[in-house]
Amino acid sequence: MDPSTVPDASTGAASMDPSMVPDASTAAEVAATSADPSPASDASSSAAAAGAAAEDLAGAVAGMTLDERFDLLMSIGEECIQPDELKRLLQNKPVPICYDGFEPSGRMHIAQGIVKTINVNKMIRAGCKVKIWIADWFAQLNNKMGGDLKKIQTVGRYMIEIWKAAGMNLDGVEFLWSSEEINSRANEYWPLVMDIARKNNVKRITRCCTIMGRADNEELTAAQIFYPCMQCADIFFLKADICQLGMDQRKVNMLAREYCDDIKKKLKPIILSHHMLPGFKEGQEKMSKSDPSSAIFMEDDEAQVNVKIKQAFCPPNIVEGNPCLEYIKYIVFPWFERFEVVRKENNGGNKTFLSMDELIADYASGALHPADVKPALAKAINEILKPVRDHFNTSNEAKVLLNTVKKYRVSS
Secondary structure: OOOOOOOOOOOOOOOOOOOOOOOHHHHHHHHHHOOOOOOOOOOOOOHHHHHHHHHHHHHHHHOOOHHHHHHHHHOOOOEEEOHHHHHHHHHHOOOOEEEEEEOOOOOOEHHHHHHHHHHHHHHHHOOOEEEEEEOHHHHHHOOHHHHOHHHHHHHHHHHHHHHHHHOOOHHHEEEEEHHHHHHHOHHHHHHHHHHHHHOOOHHHHHHHHHHHOOOOOOOOOHHHHHHHHHHHHHHHHOOOOEEOOEHHHHHHHHHHHHHHHHOOOOOOOEEEEEOOOOOOOOOOOOOOOOOHHHOOEOOOOHHHHHHHHHOOOOOOOOOOOOHHHHHHHHHHHHHHOOEEEOOOHHHOOOEEEOOHHHHHHHHHHOOOOHHHHHHHHHHHHHHHHHHHHHHHHHOHHHHHHHHHHHHOOOOO
16 A cells, blocks of 8 residues: 555545655755745755655665566556666666646646646655646646736646645655746757757647647647647756656657657657546546536535536446546545445445455446445545645635636636
Protein backbone atom coordinates (compact mmCIF):
# COMPACT_ATOMS: atom_id res chain seq x y z
CA MET A 1 0.00 0.00 0.00
CA ASP A 2 1.30 3.43 -0.96
CA PRO A 3 0.99 5.54 2.21
CA SER A 4 1.35 8.70 0.19
CA THR A 5 -1.99 8.19 -1.50
CA VAL A 6 -4.06 6.07 0.89
CA PRO A 7 -6.30 7.37 3.66
CA ASP A 8 -5.72 6.42 7.29
CA ALA A 9 -7.88 3.38 7.89
CA SER A 10 -8.49 4.26 11.53
CA THR A 11 -10.08 7.60 10.72
CA GLY A 12 -11.26 7.33 7.11
CA ALA A 13 -9.77 10.76 6.48
CA ALA A 14 -7.39 11.28 3.58
CA SER A 15 -3.89 10.94 5.05
CA MET A 16 -0.86 11.70 2.92
CA ASP A 17 2.73 10.85 3.87
CA PRO A 18 4.82 13.99 3.28
CA SER A 19 8.09 12.11 3.56
CA MET A 20 8.61 10.69 0.09
CA VAL A 21 11.54 12.06 -1.95
CA PRO A 22 14.52 10.68 -3.89
CA ASP A 23 17.50 8.73 -2.59
CA ALA A 24 20.01 9.94 -0.01
CA SER A 25 22.78 10.93 -2.42
CA THR A 26 20.61 13.62 -3.95
CA ALA A 27 18.19 14.40 -1.15
CA ALA A 28 19.75 17.80 -0.56
CA GLU A 29 19.25 18.77 -4.21
CA VAL A 30 15.58 17.84 -4.08
CA ALA A 31 15.01 19.68 -0.82
CA ALA A 32 16.68 22.79 -2.21
CA THR A 33 14.50 22.85 -5.33
CA SER A 34 11.14 22.26 -3.65
CA ALA A 35 9.21 25.41 -4.45
CA ASP A 36 6.62 27.45 -2.66
CA PRO A 37 3.80 27.31 -5.22
CA SER A 38 3.30 30.96 -6.17
CA PRO A 39 4.30 32.99 -9.24
CA ALA A 40 6.98 34.70 -7.16
CA SER A 41 8.36 31.89 -4.98
CA ASP A 42 9.53 32.60 -1.44
CA ALA A 43 13.04 31.17 -1.20
CA SER A 44 13.16 31.56 2.57
CA SER A 45 11.28 28.33 3.39
CA SER A 46 12.76 26.35 6.25
CA ALA A 47 15.91 24.53 5.09
CA ALA A 48 15.84 22.37 8.22
CA ALA A 49 12.30 21.16 7.60
CA ALA A 50 13.03 20.49 3.92
CA GLY A 51 16.21 18.61 4.84
CA ALA A 52 14.36 16.44 7.35
CA ALA A 53 11.67 15.61 4.79
CA ALA A 54 14.35 14.75 2.23
CA GLU A 55 16.13 12.44 4.65
CA ASP A 56 12.89 10.67 5.59
CA LEU A 57 12.00 10.03 1.98
CA ALA A 58 15.53 9.08 1.04
CA GLY A 59 15.23 6.19 3.47
CA ALA A 60 11.96 5.07 1.92
CA VAL A 61 13.43 5.12 -1.60
CA ALA A 62 16.61 3.34 -0.48
CA GLY A 63 14.42 0.51 0.79
CA MET A 64 12.96 -0.13 -2.68
CA THR A 65 14.49 -2.40 -5.30
CA LEU A 66 15.00 -1.30 -8.90
CA ASP A 67 12.10 -3.54 -9.97
CA GLU A 68 9.82 -2.06 -7.32
CA ARG A 69 10.59 1.48 -8.48
CA PHE A 70 10.08 0.43 -12.10
CA ASP A 71 6.74 -1.28 -11.35
CA LEU A 72 5.53 1.75 -9.39
CA LEU A 73 6.23 4.08 -12.32
CA MET A 74 4.71 1.65 -14.82
CA SER A 75 1.52 1.57 -12.73
CA ILE A 76 1.01 5.25 -13.66
CA GLY A 77 0.96 4.74 -17.40
CA GLU A 78 -1.58 3.34 -19.81
CA GLU A 79 1.35 3.42 -22.23
CA CYS A 80 5.10 3.63 -21.78
CA ILE A 81 7.51 4.44 -24.59
CA GLN A 82 9.76 2.58 -23.94
CA PRO A 83 9.80 0.30 -20.83
CA ASP A 84 13.40 -0.87 -21.40
CA GLU A 85 14.54 2.76 -21.57
CA LEU A 86 12.75 3.49 -18.31
CA LYS A 87 14.50 0.63 -16.53
CA ARG A 88 17.90 1.77 -17.83
CA LEU A 89 17.16 5.30 -16.68
CA LEU A 90 16.42 4.12 -13.14
CA GLN A 91 19.63 2.08 -13.17
CA ASN A 92 21.83 4.92 -14.37
CA LYS A 93 20.38 8.12 -12.91
CA PRO A 94 19.83 8.46 -9.16
CA VAL A 95 17.06 11.08 -9.44
CA PRO A 96 15.30 11.16 -12.83
CA ILE A 97 13.43 14.35 -13.72
CA CYS A 98 9.74 13.89 -14.47
CA TYR A 99 7.89 16.63 -16.28
CA ASP A 100 4.18 17.31 -16.06
CA GLY A 101 2.35 20.46 -17.02
CA PHE A 102 -1.05 22.08 -17.21
CA GLU A 103 -2.85 25.03 -18.72
CA PRO A 104 -4.62 27.04 -16.02
CA SER A 105 -7.99 27.16 -17.72
CA GLY A 106 -10.78 27.10 -15.13
CA ARG A 107 -12.02 25.08 -12.18
CA MET A 108 -10.25 21.80 -11.55
CA HIS A 109 -12.10 18.53 -11.98
CA ILE A 110 -11.30 15.37 -10.08
CA ALA A 111 -9.41 13.71 -12.92
CA GLN A 112 -6.89 16.54 -12.88
CA GLY A 113 -6.92 16.99 -9.13
CA ILE A 114 -6.82 13.50 -7.65
CA VAL A 115 -5.29 11.47 -10.47
CA LYS A 116 -2.41 13.95 -10.74
CA THR A 117 -1.91 13.82 -6.97
CA ILE A 118 -1.77 10.01 -7.05
CA ASN A 119 0.65 9.98 -10.00
CA VAL A 120 2.97 12.68 -8.64
CA ASN A 121 3.18 10.92 -5.27
CA LYS A 122 4.06 7.67 -7.02
CA MET A 123 6.80 9.38 -9.04
CA ILE A 124 8.28 10.90 -5.90
CA ARG A 125 8.07 7.60 -4.05
CA ALA A 126 9.94 5.96 -6.96
CA GLY A 127 12.79 8.44 -6.43
CA CYS A 128 12.01 11.04 -9.10
CA LYS A 129 12.05 14.80 -8.95
CA VAL A 130 8.85 16.24 -10.44
CA LYS A 131 8.78 19.52 -12.35
CA ILE A 132 5.24 20.81 -12.83
CA TRP A 133 5.11 23.35 -15.65
CA ILE A 134 2.41 25.96 -15.04
CA ALA A 135 1.77 26.80 -18.67
CA ASP A 136 0.36 30.31 -18.26
CA TRP A 137 1.78 31.58 -21.55
CA PHE A 138 0.43 28.48 -23.29
CA ALA A 139 -3.04 29.11 -21.90
CA GLN A 140 -2.79 32.65 -23.28
CA LEU A 141 -1.72 31.31 -26.70
CA ASN A 142 -4.70 28.94 -26.59
CA ASN A 143 -7.02 31.86 -25.70
CA LYS A 144 -8.01 30.46 -22.30
CA MET A 145 -9.65 33.02 -20.00
CA GLY A 146 -9.98 35.18 -23.12
CA GLY A 147 -6.18 35.43 -23.23
CA ASP A 148 -6.10 37.44 -19.97
CA LEU A 149 -2.75 36.48 -18.37
CA LYS A 150 -3.67 37.87 -14.95
CA LYS A 151 -6.78 35.67 -14.81
CA ILE A 152 -4.80 32.67 -16.06
CA GLN A 153 -2.23 33.11 -13.28
CA THR A 154 -4.99 33.41 -10.68
CA VAL A 155 -6.36 30.08 -11.92
CA GLY A 156 -2.86 28.61 -11.66
CA ARG A 157 -2.57 29.62 -8.00
CA TYR A 158 -6.03 28.15 -7.31
CA MET A 159 -5.01 24.83 -8.86
CA ILE A 160 -1.83 24.60 -6.79
CA GLU A 161 -3.87 25.36 -3.68
CA ILE A 162 -6.05 22.34 -4.48
CA TRP A 163 -3.10 19.96 -4.89
CA LYS A 164 -1.71 21.13 -1.55
CA ALA A 165 -5.04 20.38 0.13
CA ALA A 166 -5.49 17.07 -1.69
CA GLY A 167 -2.22 15.74 -0.29
CA MET A 168 0.26 16.09 -3.13
CA ASN A 169 3.73 15.52 -1.70
CA LEU A 170 5.29 18.92 -2.40
CA ASP A 171 8.68 17.94 -0.94
CA GLY A 172 9.69 16.49 -4.29
CA VAL A 173 7.83 18.94 -6.54
CA GLU A 174 9.06 22.10 -8.23
CA PHE A 175 6.35 24.37 -9.67
CA LEU A 176 7.65 26.46 -12.56
CA TRP A 177 5.69 29.25 -14.28
CA SER A 178 6.38 29.20 -18.02
CA SER A 179 6.24 33.00 -18.33
CA GLU A 180 8.92 33.47 -15.66
CA GLU A 181 11.21 30.63 -16.75
CA ILE A 182 11.11 31.46 -20.44
CA ASN A 183 11.77 35.14 -19.80
CA SER A 184 14.67 34.40 -17.46
CA ARG A 185 16.34 31.99 -19.92
CA ALA A 186 15.10 33.32 -23.26
CA ASN A 187 18.52 32.81 -24.87
CA GLU A 188 18.16 29.05 -24.26
CA TYR A 189 14.47 28.67 -24.97
CA TRP A 190 13.74 30.48 -28.22
CA PRO A 191 16.63 29.03 -30.31
CA LEU A 192 15.35 25.59 -29.27
CA VAL A 193 11.78 26.43 -30.31
CA MET A 194 13.01 27.79 -33.65
CA ASP A 195 15.11 24.71 -34.34
CA ILE A 196 12.15 22.40 -33.68
CA ALA A 197 10.02 24.57 -35.98
CA ARG A 198 12.68 24.48 -38.74
CA LYS A 199 12.91 20.70 -38.61
CA ASN A 200 9.15 20.08 -39.00
CA ASN A 201 6.61 21.03 -41.63
CA VAL A 202 3.26 22.66 -40.89
CA LYS A 203 1.36 19.41 -41.48
CA ARG A 204 3.36 17.60 -38.79
CA ILE A 205 2.85 20.43 -36.31
CA THR A 206 -0.90 20.75 -36.92
CA ARG A 207 -1.23 17.01 -36.23
CA CYS A 208 -0.13 17.87 -32.68
CA CYS A 209 -2.81 20.50 -32.16
CA THR A 210 -5.10 17.96 -30.47
CA ILE A 211 -2.90 18.54 -27.38
CA MET A 212 -4.74 21.87 -26.97
CA GLY A 213 -8.16 20.29 -27.25
CA ARG A 214 -8.33 21.36 -30.91
CA ALA A 215 -9.19 19.15 -33.88
CA ASP A 216 -6.38 18.88 -36.44
CA ASN A 217 -8.82 20.10 -39.13
CA GLU A 218 -9.95 23.09 -37.05
CA GLU A 219 -9.05 26.58 -38.20
CA LEU A 220 -6.18 27.63 -35.95
CA THR A 221 -4.60 30.92 -35.10
CA ALA A 222 -0.90 31.36 -35.80
CA ALA A 223 -0.34 31.30 -32.02
CA GLN A 224 -1.94 27.86 -31.78
CA ILE A 225 0.31 26.51 -34.54
CA PHE A 226 3.31 27.83 -32.60
CA TYR A 227 2.14 26.10 -29.42
CA PRO A 228 3.28 22.51 -30.22
CA CYS A 229 6.81 23.72 -31.07
CA MET A 230 6.97 25.40 -27.67
CA GLN A 231 5.59 22.40 -25.78
CA CYS A 232 8.10 20.14 -27.51
CA ALA A 233 10.88 22.57 -26.51
CA ASP A 234 9.68 22.51 -22.88
CA ILE A 235 10.77 18.89 -22.53
CA PHE A 236 14.39 19.73 -23.37
CA PHE A 237 14.34 23.11 -21.65
CA LEU A 238 13.34 21.42 -18.38
CA LYS A 239 15.87 18.61 -18.95
CA ALA A 240 13.09 16.06 -18.51
CA ASP A 241 13.91 12.36 -18.54
CA ILE A 242 10.25 11.32 -18.31
CA CYS A 243 7.18 13.05 -19.80
CA GLN A 244 4.28 12.14 -17.52
CA LEU A 245 1.21 13.55 -19.23
CA GLY A 246 -2.14 12.23 -20.39
CA MET A 247 -2.69 10.12 -23.50
CA ASP A 248 -4.07 13.26 -25.15
CA GLN A 249 -0.53 14.74 -25.12
CA ARG A 250 1.09 11.75 -26.81
CA LYS A 251 1.56 13.36 -30.23
CA VAL A 252 3.77 16.19 -29.03
CA ASN A 253 5.77 13.84 -26.80
CA MET A 254 6.42 11.68 -29.86
CA LEU A 255 7.47 14.84 -31.71
CA ALA A 256 10.14 15.32 -29.01
CA ARG A 257 11.46 11.79 -29.56
CA GLU A 258 11.54 12.38 -33.32
CA TYR A 259 13.45 15.61 -32.72
CA CYS A 260 16.07 13.57 -30.84
CA ASP A 261 16.59 11.56 -34.05
CA ASP A 262 16.96 14.81 -36.01
CA ILE A 263 19.69 16.14 -33.72
CA LYS A 264 21.32 12.72 -33.17
CA LYS A 265 20.53 12.76 -29.46
CA LYS A 266 20.84 9.26 -28.02
CA LEU A 267 18.82 9.56 -24.82
CA LYS A 268 15.22 10.28 -25.71
CA PRO A 269 12.57 11.43 -23.24
CA ILE A 270 10.53 8.49 -21.97
CA ILE A 271 6.79 8.89 -22.44
CA LEU A 272 4.64 7.69 -19.55
CA SER A 273 1.06 8.51 -20.56
CA HIS A 274 -1.76 8.13 -18.07
CA HIS A 275 -5.32 7.08 -18.88
CA MET A 276 -7.86 9.83 -19.62
CA LEU A 277 -10.93 9.56 -17.41
CA PRO A 278 -14.25 9.93 -19.26
CA GLY A 279 -17.12 12.24 -18.44
CA PHE A 280 -20.22 10.86 -16.74
CA LYS A 281 -22.41 10.96 -19.83
CA GLU A 282 -22.72 8.11 -22.31
CA GLY A 283 -19.95 8.17 -24.93
CA GLN A 284 -18.19 11.14 -23.33
CA GLU A 285 -14.53 10.25 -23.74
CA LYS A 286 -13.13 13.07 -21.62
CA MET A 287 -14.36 15.04 -18.63
CA SER A 288 -15.25 18.57 -19.72
CA LYS A 289 -15.00 21.74 -17.65
CA SER A 290 -17.47 23.39 -20.01
CA ASP A 291 -20.12 20.75 -19.12
CA PRO A 292 -20.36 20.93 -15.30
CA SER A 293 -22.83 18.03 -15.06
CA SER A 294 -20.28 15.69 -16.66
CA ALA A 295 -17.50 16.42 -14.19
CA ILE A 296 -16.93 16.44 -10.44
CA PHE A 297 -15.03 19.55 -9.44
CA MET A 298 -12.53 19.37 -6.63
CA GLU A 299 -14.46 21.70 -4.35
CA ASP A 300 -17.96 20.35 -5.17
CA ASP A 301 -19.98 19.81 -2.01
CA GLU A 302 -21.24 16.41 -0.91
CA ALA A 303 -24.72 16.90 -2.35
CA GLN A 304 -23.36 17.93 -5.77
CA VAL A 305 -21.15 14.85 -5.90
CA ASN A 306 -24.07 12.59 -4.95
CA VAL A 307 -26.34 14.05 -7.65
CA LYS A 308 -23.71 13.87 -10.41
CA ILE A 309 -22.88 10.24 -9.65
CA LYS A 310 -26.55 9.30 -9.28
CA GLN A 311 -27.19 10.69 -12.79
CA ALA A 312 -24.06 9.12 -14.31
CA PHE A 313 -24.21 6.60 -17.14
CA CYS A 314 -23.77 3.16 -15.54
CA PRO A 315 -25.48 0.39 -17.53
CA PRO A 316 -26.05 -2.93 -15.66
CA ASN A 317 -23.64 -5.77 -16.52
CA ILE A 318 -21.69 -3.55 -18.95
CA VAL A 319 -18.05 -2.93 -18.04
CA GLU A 320 -16.65 -1.33 -21.21
CA GLY A 321 -17.34 2.39 -21.49
CA ASN A 322 -18.77 2.53 -17.96
CA PRO A 323 -17.50 5.77 -16.36
CA CYS A 324 -18.44 4.75 -12.80
CA LEU A 325 -16.24 1.66 -13.02
CA GLU A 326 -13.39 3.73 -14.44
CA TYR A 327 -13.53 6.10 -11.47
CA ILE A 328 -13.36 3.13 -9.12
CA LYS A 329 -10.37 1.72 -11.02
CA TYR A 330 -8.34 4.90 -11.43
CA ILE A 331 -9.28 6.86 -8.30
CA VAL A 332 -10.82 4.74 -5.55
CA PHE A 333 -8.58 1.67 -5.72
CA PRO A 334 -5.29 3.63 -5.97
CA TRP A 335 -6.41 5.76 -3.00
CA PHE A 336 -7.97 3.20 -0.64
CA GLU A 337 -6.87 -0.14 -2.16
CA ARG A 338 -10.43 -1.34 -1.63
CA PHE A 339 -14.01 -0.53 -2.60
CA GLU A 340 -16.69 -0.91 0.05
CA VAL A 341 -20.31 -1.57 -0.88
CA VAL A 342 -23.05 -1.25 1.73
CA ARG A 343 -26.36 -2.91 0.90
CA LYS A 344 -29.22 -4.87 2.48
CA GLU A 345 -28.82 -8.57 3.19
CA ASN A 346 -31.49 -9.51 0.66
CA ASN A 347 -29.42 -7.68 -1.99
CA GLY A 348 -26.28 -9.61 -1.15
CA GLY A 349 -25.14 -7.85 2.02
CA ASN A 350 -22.12 -5.63 2.53
CA LYS A 351 -19.00 -6.48 0.56
CA THR A 352 -15.45 -5.13 0.43
CA PHE A 353 -13.75 -5.60 -2.94
CA LEU A 354 -9.96 -5.86 -2.73
CA SER A 355 -9.26 -5.93 -6.47
CA MET A 356 -10.74 -4.45 -9.61
CA ASP A 357 -10.89 -7.89 -11.22
CA GLU A 358 -13.14 -9.13 -8.40
CA LEU A 359 -15.41 -6.12 -8.78
CA ILE A 360 -15.62 -6.46 -12.57
CA ALA A 361 -16.55 -10.15 -12.27
CA ASP A 362 -19.43 -9.34 -9.91
CA TYR A 363 -20.61 -6.41 -12.01
CA ALA A 364 -20.55 -8.31 -15.31
CA SER A 365 -22.49 -11.20 -13.76
CA GLY A 366 -25.13 -8.92 -12.25
CA ALA A 367 -24.16 -9.76 -8.66
CA LEU A 368 -23.19 -6.08 -8.29
CA HIS A 369 -25.81 -3.60 -9.48
CA PRO A 370 -25.49 0.10 -10.45
CA ALA A 371 -27.69 0.87 -7.42
CA ASP A 372 -24.94 -0.69 -5.27
CA VAL A 373 -22.05 0.96 -7.11
CA LYS A 374 -23.22 4.56 -7.25
CA PRO A 375 -23.78 5.27 -3.51
CA ALA A 376 -20.49 3.52 -2.67
CA LEU A 377 -18.61 5.50 -5.31
CA ALA A 378 -20.14 8.78 -4.11
CA LYS A 379 -19.17 8.00 -0.52
CA ALA A 380 -15.55 7.23 -1.50
CA ILE A 381 -15.20 10.35 -3.67
CA ASN A 382 -16.67 12.55 -0.93
CA GLU A 383 -14.20 11.13 1.57
CA ILE A 384 -11.28 11.91 -0.77
CA LEU A 385 -12.53 15.46 -1.40
CA LYS A 386 -13.26 16.34 2.24
CA PRO A 387 -9.78 17.80 3.01
CA VAL A 388 -10.05 20.02 -0.08
CA ARG A 389 -13.49 21.29 0.93
CA ASP A 390 -12.27 21.91 4.47
CA HIS A 391 -9.28 23.86 3.17
CA PHE A 392 -11.39 26.12 0.97
CA ASN A 393 -13.84 26.69 3.85
CA THR A 394 -11.19 27.58 6.43
CA SER A 395 -8.46 29.37 4.45
CA ASN A 396 -9.40 32.94 3.54
CA GLU A 397 -6.81 33.05 0.75
CA ALA A 398 -8.09 29.81 -0.78
CA LYS A 399 -11.69 30.99 -0.46
CA VAL A 400 -10.94 34.23 -2.31
CA LEU A 401 -9.14 32.33 -5.09
CA LEU A 402 -12.05 29.93 -5.55
CA ASN A 403 -14.69 32.67 -5.59
CA THR A 404 -12.62 34.63 -8.11
CA VAL A 405 -12.15 31.63 -10.42
CA LYS A 406 -15.84 30.72 -10.25
CA LYS A 407 -16.66 34.15 -11.72
CA TYR A 408 -14.46 33.57 -14.78
CA ARG A 409 -16.08 32.36 -17.95
CA VAL A 410 -14.52 29.15 -19.24
CA SER A 411 -13.36 29.71 -22.82
CA SER A 412 -12.93 26.80 -25.22
